[in-house]
Amino acid sequence: MSGTFAPAPARAPMRAILRSQIRMELTLTARRGEAVVLAMGVPLLVLLGAGLTHVTTVPGDDRLAFVVPGVLALTVLSTAFTGQAITTGYERSYGVLKRLGASPLTRPGLLVSKTAAVLGLIVVQLLVLAAVGVAVGWRPHGGQILPAIGVTVLATAAYSGLALLLASVLKPETTTGAATLLYVLMLAAGGIMFTTPAAAVVLPLAAHADALRATLSHAAAVPGGDWISLAAWAVVCVTAAIKKMRWE
């Protein structure tokens, strides 16, 4: 009897568990090249393409004041929605969600880790893109930063909910296709590169971009319609995700 395997089960402190799970989530995200391109490459291309050339028509004289906040909103969409839907879809089909849910990490712990990793990524991406914007001539205002963060949190919640919903009800291949298609549609019609009708703010991306433009480019308050749109999307998507979330 060596005693090597003598039972001594105990959960590690939750903070330690979450820390190592978040590190794993970030490591794996960084390892997937296409995710990095989707999350940073496309927004950068849009920023430089639509911001510095006249390939599209945007309202007003200051192209960057229109384009950069839209690109920031697009980045949140790509990371919180597209990237997360694809990853979660495959993790579900590989049984990873089920297995981790049945570890001391627990299901809530897994959701917290995923959220934290996504939020962390978004913060870094937004800082990098905003810095690029400033470098090419965007002049943001800091006065309305809190409402800008508020609408970004709402958008992230809505996208994450939608991502988990999609990953729970569709096969991973279908999820990948649907999430990419939605991303492309939103990129084209979501009011990022050119003007869209005012009614477009019913779409979360248009509402988020509009709110960021108002706050960051024009130091104005977030229009009421944007708040309502984003809050409604967040509530509906998160509720649906909680109801439909499947772990295997």
Add this chain to the structure above:
Amino acid sequence: MPGRGVGGRHVRLPGSEGVSRVSDDAVQVRDVVVRYGATTAVDEVSLTVPRGRVLALLGHNGAGKTSLLQVCEGFRPADAGECRVLGLDPIEDHDELMPRLGIMLQSGGIYPWATAGEILRLFASFSANPLDPEMLIDRLGLRKFERTRFRRLSGGEQQRLSLAIALVGRPELVFLDEPTAGMDTEARHTTWQLIEELTDDGVSVLLTTHLLDEAEKLADDVVIMRAGRVAATGTPAELTAAAGIDLLEVRAEAGLQPRSAHFSAEEKTPGEYVITGRLDAAALAEALAWFATAGAQVTAVNSRRRTLEDVYLALTADNKAGVSR
């Protein structure tokens, strides 16, 4: 190791609700039913794993072993019946139970893009007093694959990593679903040795297998499942003894008809007789005497102990199909 008496193992409790009492058993399953649509995968199965013992669920693919295990692991509810694991409900008490269990799935459950070392260290970090991941990596022969991504590992290597994950948290009870499937002979023996060490150290084990030698070597108790039901249960010795211990094969000329109240005989192929029954010394002597009296020319006599395989084949031969899961 502390094993409970034979009598305590298969006691049906008076009143099916009696199971919710605090129990010293590692696993208690009572009349559990699992259905997939119209298919009944597990049909009123009951079993008990006393603490510190190894129970092997033995059966063909599709006999319902994995489905039953999934109920014990809290991955799915039972459609009927009750299951207590370490005295807890696997679903309601999920979060309290999980740190105390080691779970080895039959496949999947692991990030395909993470390396073997990263995965094992991740699971180790979930426990307050984990085993040293480096020790497990060496013991299970994973050192060469430490930096290999999971998806690039062979089936047997994935199984070894999966076993390491199940053990790293120093669990009280481990569920091993086909633990040596896909392993080569060497890895299989390493795994068997590890499982023996586990039980020496007081860990309870519930494993599924379709390998008879695995069940015979490792298990204190065996439950043979067939088409979702328990076909037989007992220690390996009890199971092999119960069917009528021994076999005597006698070769002589064809067409004889040995007969006795103490054994039964069958001419399997012309001139080859198989004598079965409770073959003690007297019965053996009587059988051979019968051939002598008949003036038979006996050219070969061979006695053989029944194995678990004989019992298993006899029990499962009439229904190989089982159900689809």
